[in-house]
Amino acid sequence: MAVSARHFVRLKLRLTANGLRARTWRVVLFVLGCLLAAFAAVAGYAVFSLPGLLGEDRAAGTLLPLGGAAVVLGWLFLPLVFFGVDESLDPARFALLPLPRRVLLRGLFAAALAGVPAVATLAGTLGMVHTAARLGGTGAALAELAGVTAGLLLCVAISRAVTSAFATALRSRRARDLATVLLAGTAALLGPLQLAALAGAEHADWDRVARVADVVAWTPLGAPYSLGLDVAAGRAWAVPVKLALVLASIGLLLWWWSATLERAMLGAAATAGARRRTDSSRGPVSQLVPRWLPRTRFGALTAREARYWWRDARRRASLITFGVVGIFLPVMMAAGSGGAGARMGLLVLIGALAAVSLANQFGFDGSAYAANVVAGVPGRLELASRAAGFSAYAGPALVVITLVAGLVAGRPGSIPALFGSLVAAYGVGLAIVLPISVRAAYALPDTANPFAMSSGGGLAKGLLSLAALVGASVATLPLQLGSYLLGDAWLWLGLPAGVAYGSAAFLLGLRLAGPMLDRRAPELLATVSAAQ
Amino acid sequence: MTVPRQRSGSEPALAVRGLVKRFESKVAVAGIDLDVPAGSFFGLLGPNGAGKTTTLSMAVGLLRPDAGQARILGYDVWADPTAAKAKIGVLPDGVRLFDRLTGTELLAYHGLLRGMDAEVVDRRSTELMDVLELGAGNRTLVVDYSAGMTKKIGLACAMLHAPRLLVLDEPFEAVDPVSAALIRDILHRYVAGGGTVVFSSHVMTVVERLCSHVAIMAGGAIRVHGTLDEVRGASSLEDRFVEVVGGRTATGSELSWL
Numbered sequence: 001m002a003v004s005a006r007h008f009v010r011l012k013l014r015l016t017a018n019g020l021r022a023r024t025w026r027v028v029l030f031v032l033g034c035l036l037a038a039f040a041a042v043a044g045y046a047v048f049s050l051p052g053l054l055g056e057d058r059a060a061g062t063l064l065p066l067g068g069a070a071v072v073l074g075w076l077f078l079p080l081v082f083f084g085v086d087e088s089l090d091p092a093r094f095a096l097l098p099l100p101r102r103v104l105l106r107g108l109f110a111a112a113l114a115g116v117p118a119v120a121t122l123a124g125t126l127g128m129v130h131t132a133a134r135l136g137g138t139g140a141a142l143a144e145l146a147g148v149t150a151g152l153l154l155c156v157a158i159s160r161a162v163t164s165a166f167a168t169a170l171r172s173r174r175a176r177d178l179a180t181v182l183l184a185g186t187a188a189l190l191g192p193l194q195l196a197a198l199a200g201a202e203h204a205d206w207d208r209v210a211r212v213a214d215v216v217a218w219t220p221l222g223a224p225y226s227l228g229l230d231v232a233a234g235r236a237w238a239v240p241v242k243l244a245l246v247l248a249s250i251g252l253l254l255w256w257w258s259a260t261l262e263r264a265m266l267g268a269a270a271t272a273g274a275r276r277r278t279d280s281s282r283g284p285v286s287q288l289v290p291r292w293l294p295r296t297r298f299g300a301l302t303a304r305e306a307r308y309w310w311r312d313a314r315r316r317a318s319l320i321t322f323g324v325v326g327i328f329l330p331v332m333m334a335a336g337s338g339g340a341g342a343r344m345g346l347l348v349l350i351g352a353l354a355a356v357s358l359a360n361q362f363g364f365d366g367s368a369y370a371a372n373v374v375a376g377v378p379g380r381l382e383l384a385s386r387a388a389g390f391s392a393y394a395g396p397a398l399v400v401i402t403l404v405a406g407l408v409a410g411r412p413g414s415i416p417a418l419f420g421s422l423v424a425a426y427g428v429g430l431a432i433v434l435p436i437s438v439r440a441a442y443a444l445p446d447t448a449n450p451f452a453m454s455s456g457g458g459l460a461k462g463l464l465s466l467a468a469l470v471g472a473s474v475a476t477l478p479l480q481l482g483s484y485l486l487g488d489a490w491l492w493l494g495l496p497a498g499v500a501y502g503s504a505a506f507l508l509g510l511r512l513a514g515p516m517l518d519r520r521a522p523e524l525l526a527t528v529s530a531a532q
Numbered sequence: 533m534t535v536p537r538q539r540s541g542s543e544p545a546l547a548v549r550g551l552v553k554r555f556e557s558k559v560a561v562a563g564i565d566l567d568v569p570a571g572s573f574f575g576l577l578g579p580n581g582a583g584k585t586t587t588l589s590m591a592v593g594l595l596r597p598d599a600g601q602a603r604i605l606g607y608d609v610w611a612d613p614t615a616a617k618a619k620i621g622v623l624p625d626g627v628r629l630f631d632r633l634t635g636t637e638l639l640a641y642h643g644l645l646r647g648m649d650a651e652v653v654d655r656r657s658t659e660l661m662d663v664l665e666l667g668a669g670n671r672t673l674v675v676d677y678s679a680g681m682t683k684k685i686g687l688a689c690a691m692l693h694a695p696r697l698l699v700l701d702e703p704f705e706a707v708d709p710v711s712a713a714l715i716r717d718i719l720h721r722y723v724a725g726g727g728t729v730v731f732s733s734h735v736m737t738v739v740e741r742l743c744s745h746v747a748i749m750a751g752g753a754i755r756v757h758g759t760l761d762e763v764r765g766a767s768s769l770e771d772r773f774v775e776v777v778g779g780r781t782a783t784g785s786e787l788s789w790l
Contacts, residue, residue: 284657285650288640300644311632368628375645376617522596
């Protein structure tokens with residue numbers, strides 16, 4: 001009997017259902033995710049069908065290509081930054097089965113389509129079909145329907161291909177730097193788009209935005225979503241051309257995915273190649289604990305944690321992603337215009353985003369955390385050392401981000417105050433994230449893909465990150481008010497006030513989360529070491 | 533600071549009373565009582581899924597029992613975890629080590645984690661790496677170790693702080709005969725020096741050669757326990773094991789297509 005894509009879809013659904021069995025919090029998360037997705041779908045439908053309902057073909061010509069491109073870009077970046085990929089069907093699991101690569105690829109692709117995000121995206125973008133139908137009748141609606149379907153395929157293909165390629169690249173040490181540059185470059189592409197959007201919004205220069213939209217409508221990002229409008233505007237000849245463009249892009253992406261898939265399948269079996277490093281003559285403790293750390297429990301825990309942030313591909317991925325986002329957001333913000341208040345708000349987000357990397361810190365360890373449980377490490381020490389180990393990377397990164405942000409904005413005098421706000425946001429972020437990491441840890445699948453998530457895990461990650469971001473933004477409001485009210489005095493007060501505020505918040509979080517960890521360590525271990 | 537109450541010499545190294553653990557609807561461990569005398573070499577036997585790992589995990593504080601208690605050298609593992617955990621070294625099975633460290637780094641980590649002095653950690657780690665033939669200067673990450681080397685470094689981590697009780701889950705699984713002999717020697721010396729070893733296994737020959745005391749588990753309960761001679765009686769341990777556990781023997785008519 002031939003294996004068809006249907007089998008993969010059924011396997012995926014079965015795995016999802018089994019993952020929910022008798023796990024209350026997972027069911028809750030799943031339902032919550034469905035509700036959120038339904039909300040996003042309804043909102044998307046409403047927005048995209050609005051130009052049609054109003055009969056505004058000019059607005060439609062702008063909104064559909066740009067909105068569609070935003071959806072595609074969302075599928076590209078959100079998995080990398082926030083959600084991870086649902087890898088309940090891990091390619092490595094199929095390595096031993098006699099499946100041709102075409103069949104495997106088709107099956108995995110179909111399985112990726114059978115998920116809540118894909119359904120929600122389809123439902124949301126169907127609003128464009130509504131608009132096309134209102135503006136151009138049945139023909140336009142049919143063309144737009146084809147476009148929206150192709151757009152969905154493009155979204156899934158782009159997210160799969162890019163995460164798979166990035167994962168493969170991150171696995172080898174040599175290619176890691178290349179991958180970093182690639183991701184940075186891709187993120188940089190967002191810059192021009194953002195500038196155009198900002199400039200457009202600011203000067204309400206709709207002609208310029210419309211011109212951008214016209215260009216975007218001819219790129220694979222916006223093309224699928226503008227098919228119906230072309231029919232409505234009497235440019236039916238554009239439909240086959242754009243469709244060919246989109247299908248070719250999908251084909252290219254799938255080809256790229258299939259090339260990296262092969263290596264992903266080998267990933268589980270082939271070790272990364274045991275690197276025989278030169279022997280060290282230093283004492284064992286000095287090999288573990290660098291000179292700037294005390295040779296104590298705290299030193300050992302911190303040193304191990306700092307090592308892990310670089311040696312573990314999953315952690316490295318989140319570290320690199322944060323670095324890229326952290327550098328590019330302020331640059332883009334500064335290059336565009338916007339008040340000092342907006343800039344503060346953004347920096348708060350970056351400080352909190354750094355802390356969010358720790359939201360599932362125990363999940364990274366998995367069952368290895370048993371060593372610390374057996375040794376009876378006190379909760380407060382455990383959490384403090386983990387925060388310290390991560391701060392060895394986050395601290396310098398925050399300094400660089402502040403310098404870049406201050407210099408690019410042409411206001412070097414504001415750098416100390418900016419740094420103060422960042423530290424405050426980071427401290428508040430940690431205070432929120434530490435209890436989350438103890439109470440809401442989840443197991444990560446044991447695959448080579450650092451972006452892989454078990455089903456439901458992606459949503460958990462996204463929700464936790466969002467909660468921490470919102471919480472940190474709210475909790476740093478006093479500082480933002482201070483900067484707004486005090487004016488120039490803030491330039492000097494900002495640094496000490498921010499550092500004090502951040503430290504106090506961190507200590508408070510530690511006080512709360514430490515005893516929590518003492519009580520829950522075995523349960524936490526059971527949660528993070530749960531197989532799949 | 534409370535003064536620990538005076539302990540008599542006959543205090544068991546590990547005492548387990550009425551331990552119960554349920555996973556969802558399945559009962560993994562159904563009320564176990566067990567005493568491991570101090571200075572004994574104790575083998576916990578059982579087929580796969582008998583509940584050995586679950587029992588040992590609950591006894592060392594890795595898994596919270598639904599009912600019952602465990603005492604290590606008189607300290608209650610779940611009421612006074614700090615004192616109890618200081619006395620034991622554990623080699624869990626099916627649990628990853630912090631394997632992105634090198635073997636030497638991992639040993640140093642465990643040593644410092646146990647609150648040991650850095651100099652002592654240095655001395656003992658180097659010695660252990662040498663004795664276990666892992667190479668003190670070797671900078672291979674533990675994740676790149678072979679299965680046997682991983683067991684050895686895990687054992688080294690469990691022994692580094694010279695605990696009074698060693699709890700080892702399947703210490704001989706995936707270990708080659710040469711390394712197994714080495715591990716046996718080390719454990720023998722440890723017991724001769726007054727330590728107590730509890731380990732789980734389903735390799736009868738190893739158990740028969742090493743253990744002074746044995747317990748056979750099946751279906752989440754202890755079926756037989758006592759000294760090695762008491763348990764095996766006149767027959768071999770393997771025959772006794774199959775008899776107690778109730779294995780099914782092939783008649784020869786199945787799997788005819790093989």
